[in-house]
Amino acid sequence: MALAYSTERILEILSNDCETVGAYEGSILGIASLSEAEPGDLSFLGNPKYRAALADSKASVLLVPKDYDEAPKSGQLYLKLENPSFALALICRDIEATLLPKPPVGIHPSAVVEADAEVSPEACIGAFCYIASGAKVGAAVLESYVSVGRSAVIGDEAYLFSRVSVGDYCQIGERNRLMSGCVIGSDGYGYEYLDGAHQRVPQIGNVVTDADVDIGANSTIDRARFGSTQIGGGTKVDNQVQIAHNVRVGRHCLIVAQVGISGSTILGDGVVVGGQAGIAGHLKIGSGAMIAGGTAVVSDIEAQSKVRGYPAMPMMLFNRMAVLQRKLPDLFKRFDQLEKRVKSLPVESE
Amino acid sequence: MALAYSTERILEILSNDCETVGAYEGSILGIASLSEAEPGDLSFLGNPKYRAALADSKASVLLVPKDYDEAPKSGQLYLKLENPSFALALICRDIEATLLPKPPVGIHPSAVVEADAEVSPEACIGAFCYIASGAKVGAAVLESYVSVGRSAVIGDEAYLFSRVSVGDYCQIGERNRLMSGCVIGSDGYGYEYLDGAHQRVPQIGNVVTDADVDIGANSTIDRARFGSTQIGGGTKVDNQVQIAHNVRVGRHCLIVAQVGISGSTILGDGVVVGGQAGIAGHLKIGSGAMIAGGTAVVSDIEAQSKVRGYPAMPMMLFNRMAVLQRKLPDLFKRFDQLEKRVKSLPVESE
């Protein structure tokens, strides 16, 4: 992924909010962290804890915060910015558009589109895509092997990577990004035990995602038993996340990799769920709650609270407990000694 | 997923076991829970704990237990039944058959079927399916992008959703439902460390599922090192479950999402494994055992026992421990005080 990028182009992108100190004449050949950057690279100070590494960085162009007052080395250019991380994101977005251009509009000859499906003339339908009957696809990109089920809807500007499945009747919002291998609208896991066997409970609902939702690679979202499994606008779901039937996730949530959310649980807005956490069914997770990675949530969580543990408890209590647990061997020893000592004491009036 | 369903049709489905109280004249437009139902909706009392919500429900048609004696509101119809949940399942099955009809019999022109594969004339082979040489496909449905490996067998009435892979020599039982993205027959994870590297141990066995097995979306079941990885009849596996080589799962088990079962472990019949639980290799899990979500099983589990924890312990002990753990900070404090007090006591005969 060789890069040859001019300083002028970067200044163009950041023009509104950028002060330059020093100078670099050549092309930008790559992007790297402060400590790994080589001459020719662009780097940045995103996290204050790396501030010390900035002066030693060999990068030729550096995005630094406005209040950074050291002078650049000879041949080095500092760009002083309000938010260097976001500035980098803007630059990367521009590079991305060059490296990974949007595929051409139109339907690949290998794709199959059923007669009564509606596909926007501005859609990009890649190799081996399958659009079932009654489906509506907006001005979206479907890379390859994307299947859109019967009467499913794909919003404008959605981007569906390779091998995404959108099940029958499911609705994908505008500007969603669905990563490779994710499955939207698999059957919910519902059975009734009867006559010595688990009888399947039909799952006749769908999945509805609002605008600006991202779903990670190989994640799975089950269709509702009836009604809809819902993902709120702006929510970002990482890879290998499992969201069960009738779950409702609020707006602007972050759900990190390998999380599992059981059936009918409701998440408020702005909830953050750390990697590999699990949430039992039929619970309410209040807005702004933070659930640490690996936590097992088995009861409702209040808004704005922070929990961790197996099972979940207030983060502060968990952290205290984690320290004390390591002292258990010592406590048991001390207890045995104390008990022995007390037993050796004279007892009053027996 | 608009619905327009008549009360007559519902009575038809439930005719054998249903008493009506009250009346509703219109069409049924949707299905919803008691508290969310609007006029026109069908609802039901499945879980006794929602009994209080029944009287307030706006639903027009309600499935209620036989012993529910309150009268419906005007314009409301109660259907009194032995098992309202199961009655709902029957109704949903009927709706499902309408919303999601079985695709037409035949082989889609885009599918590739190798010359010496055998496909039942009653099979539905969807777009972009691939049937390898020597494979036998019964009167099953293969939606799209389903690959059936060399000499693999798919039983009658099996339903393979989009993007299912059945590996070489694997055998899928009758009436199995394999959800999108699941992989049956990936290589087992087996290596021998030799000459400074992990040498792959060939995995020449297969996977065999009995009748009525469901496998969830993006779940993976590895082929055996030799012999077969086996899933017993009626067992239901949720999404993103990993079942390693040479595992044998008994009949009528429930394995919830994101569970991992390591190599050569044997599960009896009717075992329930909660979400995200992990089971180490070469273990025996007795019939009827219940393993709570998130549990890490590292030794054999007796039949009918209930375990939870990391590592697994009897459920009762875990629950007791979970309470006591939260009291650890307090215990440490009390202990320090007690120790101080004892040290201040006069000591007998030293």
Add this chain to the structure above:
Amino acid sequence: MALAYSTERILEILSNDCETVGAYEGSILGIASLSEAEPGDLSFLGNPKYRAALADSKASVLLVPKDYDEAPKSGQLYLKLENPSFALALICRDIEATLLPKPPVGIHPSAVVEADAEVSPEACIGAFCYIASGAKVGAAVLESYVSVGRSAVIGDEAYLFSRVSVGDYCQIGERNRLMSGCVIGSDGYGYEYLDGAHQRVPQIGNVVTDADVDIGANSTIDRARFGSTQIGGGTKVDNQVQIAHNVRVGRHCLIVAQVGISGSTILGDGVVVGGQAGIAGHLKIGSGAMIAGGTAVVSDIEAQSKVRGYPAMPMMLFNRMAVLQRKLPDLFKRFDQLEKRVKSLPVESE
């Protein structure tokens, strides 16, 4: 998977290092463990703990260690070897080559190869594969539904099973085995919170795997934010593993199923990570470290150390703690008694 294998063929494979005791005249019909083998089967003593089961095994041909001195039963053949497990692997490799022969060289007529992609004339490109523009595919096997992104590279002798996605610009090393459904090069999970929403941080790096890497079914490896997510030579990754952006995994590591590794974490060489373990971001895991299954790693781990727990602690401490935890109910009881007793004691000088 019926087998009919001659003893002669086995001796041929093992000729360099094998002593025979006893004799078996028939064909070998299967391979099974010592206790499950039937007459006609081949079996082996791989794990010393099964030594007692050897004398009772009904297997006709047995691979035993050189120091096993018991005599075979009549009609039974012992092959005495330095490493019976590895000998079995050699035999299985030979059987595998028969059961699962390499598909024929060439490009399946249903595959789509863009005009400026380079495909080796020795490559096997299966049904419905898609090779994007600028991609280079060596003498590799791509089974079916394999997509190779723009400017991606697939090394010689790599084997990509059904439904593997290799993203734009990613590089797959020689002799890699990528199992079905794995996704190499999905977007890293990176957002900046700005103006009330999570803004996507473009991910313009790639994934690079060295030689002899295996990636399990439905595993996901995210492309770097910039630079490369790296998997070192000889490392073996199991099913449903998630490796986030900018992670670097060393050489000859074993990463068992359902592990999650967060962004920018660095693993040394020979690290072993047990199933379902999670590793937080920006950490360093020293070479040779062993992380037990289910462990949650939240800080750096020293080389050669063994850790377990939630959060991770030294294995020995965890094991001690796991024992003591079960004694907590008893400790609390004993403590209450002791406290009562001490309070009943006369207090010195108050």
